[in-house]
Amino acid sequence: MAVRQPRYSKEEFARRGNQLYETQVRSQxxxxxxxxxxxxxxxxxxxxxADTPIAATDRxxxxxxxxxxxxIRIGHRAVYRFG
Numbered sequence: 420m421a422v423r424q425p426r427y428s429k430e431e432f433a434r435r436g437n438q439l440y441e442t443q444v445r446s447q448x449x450x451x452x453x454x455x456x457x458x459x460x461x462x463x464x465x466x467x468x469a470d471t472p473i474a475a476t477d478r479x480x481x482x483x484x485x486x487x488x489x490x491i492r493i494g495h496r497a498v499y500r501f502g
Contacts, residue, residue, distance in 0.1 A: 426487060427461070435461040436489025445493075453494040460486035472498055 425432065439459050444466050448457050452468055458475035459466040460483050467482075469475035472490045479486050492498045 423485075432461060432487070432489065436491070439464055439489070440491055448493055455493050456490060456498060457493055458486075458488040458490045461489050462487055468493070 427435070436459055439461060440457070443464055444457060444459055448455075448466070448468055455468055455470055456472050456475045457466050457468050458472065458479045460479060463483060463486070465479065465483055465486070467475050467478035469478060475490060476486075476488045479488050490498050
């Protein structure tokens with residue numbers, strides 16, 4: 420198994436991920452996927468939708484082994500909720 424290292428700061432990672440989600444991905448996944456998870460490669464804009472973060476990122480890595488995935492729950496501001 421390859422060890423993947425982030426190539427961006429946390430702030431840049433989040434900025435790119437949110438920007439791609441809002442400008443390119445959201446309109447394609449919103450309908451019929453509320454509550455599911457989307458993993459977006461912040462370098463290519465490629466994405467995969469699944470029921471869990473692990474499943475979504477695994478599917479993304481299958482197609483893009485060097486992906487830098489940003490994960491968000493569709494219809495929510497974050498993947499997990501605390502409290």
